[in-house]
Amino acid sequence: AQSVSQHNHHVILSEAASLELGCNYSYGGTVNLFWYVQYPGQHLQLLLKYFSGDPLVKGIKGFEAEFIKSKFSFNLRKPSVQWSDTAEYFCAVKHYYDYKLSFGAGTTVTVRA
């Protein structure tokens, strides 16, 4: 069955620390990949996406993600987090030919000042 796995349920770190959130998927074939962020009380916002081309994708707010096809992974990174990065982060995957998105369980990131 198709699934999206996010390894960390809750990550707590201090400002200026580096962040890496894991995401693995079990889809076969060509996929499109997304990372969304949900700040407290707000709607989901797109951080970055991968459709094709350079597997290292840069998004907003200093985030980047690397698509490693052989590992079925799309990990999110940020070199130096800020308190304002406290949020819920969701990885999402779909087949390239489909419109249906499947989400990972989400990772809560708490950044302490």
Add this chain to the structure above:
Amino acid sequence: GAVVSQHPSWVICKSGTSVKIECRSLDFQATTMFWYRQFPKQSLMLMATSNEGSKATYEQGVEKDKFLINHASLTLSTLTVTSAHPEDSSFYICSASPGQALLRDGYTFGSGTRLTVV
């Protein structure tokens, strides 16, 4: 970028009544919209795909008669929770794909509706 408006943002209703949630694409036409349900501290679970001018496609395990979806126009989809019960209390979120702009914008999500059934 594309904007999706969802209304109401929160609603409290009595058990046995029905509640309608609206999802509008404000600056683009969405032939396809999606309805999700999000439980506390959990992921978004796709409930159904709403297609303009045709019947919605429900995911396995979602009751079609309880969660009525209507996609009457290219900019409006509604979700009606019929005969609501406390277990239907949840956060409901809609999203839309802006068609050709998907590659640029990805999917756009509404701000969600917090439903509490008492």
